[in-house]
Amino acid sequence: MTFTLKVWRQHSADEPGRFVSYQVKNVTPDMSFLEMLDALNEDLISRQEPPVAFEHDCREGICGSCGFLINGVAHGGQRGTTVCQLAMRFFKNGDALTLEPWRARAFPVIRDLIVNRSAFDRIIQAGGFISAPTGTAPAANAILVPKEDADTAFDAAACIGCGACVAACPNASAMLFTSAKITHLNSLPQGQPQRDQRTLSMVAEMRNELFGSCTNHGECEAVCPKRIPLEFIGKMNRDLMRAAWHWHREPLVIPSLVQLPSAEDSHEQFHEEVRIHEEDQAHVEAESPEPAATRR
């Protein structure tokens, strides 16, 4: 098989990118999409040209490293399949394919088809964990988990964090990812103690990272290689309502805006809040000994 690829080439985050066309020949239908790109890169290297940079790790659809848009569809368009598991027989011989990285303000391009998905890590850091004592492992079955809850948690935990949901969303929203991570922990008994704090923190962090807002198009669900259902977004919304409705002995904490590297180039509302924070910081430094004194 022969393909004409139009690939986004961008040397670094600061430089402008452009599309470059390549011919790939002698592709067999059994090759995966990434193997086809390997063949292209072998060819480019032999011609002393820089290879096309793309992210990959396990190549068996479970690590969440790979992913880009093929002809405008994240992961290529075969339902429930990552791009590494997509075989070239999915396309027709002679097809022209456009390869484009995920595009979102929260996912800056690092090089060619690779984007920086640290924003997802920071959403997880905001609450996607359980503060468990790390002593000896508890006895199996010490905590009973209803089958239904275990199934829900398992479905949600299938999310590999590839970012296709953000890429496909017309609003560049990270709701499907965040809802999967929240549903995973909030469905289990072990996740209950921090449930409200987790939901509020992760949801607030999603906005801090400058993702867009969900308008229920369903594009995310359609391209998700792990078939995370839209239903989890509804569950996350319910959990947020629960967090706001419940009475808490101490107020819940929203992650600070200012830890963000991306905050300075955000839209004006954030500019304003960052400016306020900077003034506050100056204030803090002026009277720093005070907090320790007021501790008791």
Place this chain on the structure above:
Amino acid sequence: MASNTNSISVHSTANVARQRVAVSHGALAFWHTMIGKKVIMAVTGVVLVGFVVAHMLGNLKIFSGPDEINAYSRFLREVGSPELAYGQLLWIVRTVLLICVALHITAAVQLSRMSWAARPVKYDVKRNVETTFAARMMRWGGVLVVAFIIFHLLHLTLGAIGFRPGQFTHLAVYLNVTAAFKVWPVALFYIVAMGALCLHLDHGIWSMLQTLGWNTARNEKQLKIASRAIAVVVFLGFSSVPVSVWAGWLH
């Protein structure tokens, strides 16, 4: 997490205080999140859909003749008496609706701006696989519906535009409506606006159920069908009046 809460609570700095203000008022923190705004849009949407359906059913009384519809318009003002004075309940309902519209639009504008800012570099090639025309038209269709509501209030509620002087009589609903829709551009605008409303409801009603967490993988198809059915019924119900006047069935 525990240590995090601790360190926040012991600092008495302005920054931390600002953070705690945002969180200690649950409603404010809720509004601050994107999902909170979405939920507000959904809840106000429920109220507005209820109003639209009731309004549509009220309109159908015009087919029972001038007496029925005129009596109905008086009933809307007299209902609740003697506890409430003439027109009081109507104004309560109007206030609630106005608040809902204001919240719905404010949230929509804020969320739209966030979403537009979230993808500064557009795709060269982007193919949508799941979304519908109705879903993509939510924002601009919503703007058209707002324009229509303003026109409609000035037109058939106040009689300020679209009538010759002295042609509009307060509470003479039947005569007003038949006179108004004899002007074909007005009738056409009403029907087009109801088309926009139909699209808005087609995605909106299902979307509201999804946002509030009632949509599941199992019932998604049924909910989408129900949403579309309500939207189409609302469209047909509203459009039947200008069409009938235009066709000369009401005179």
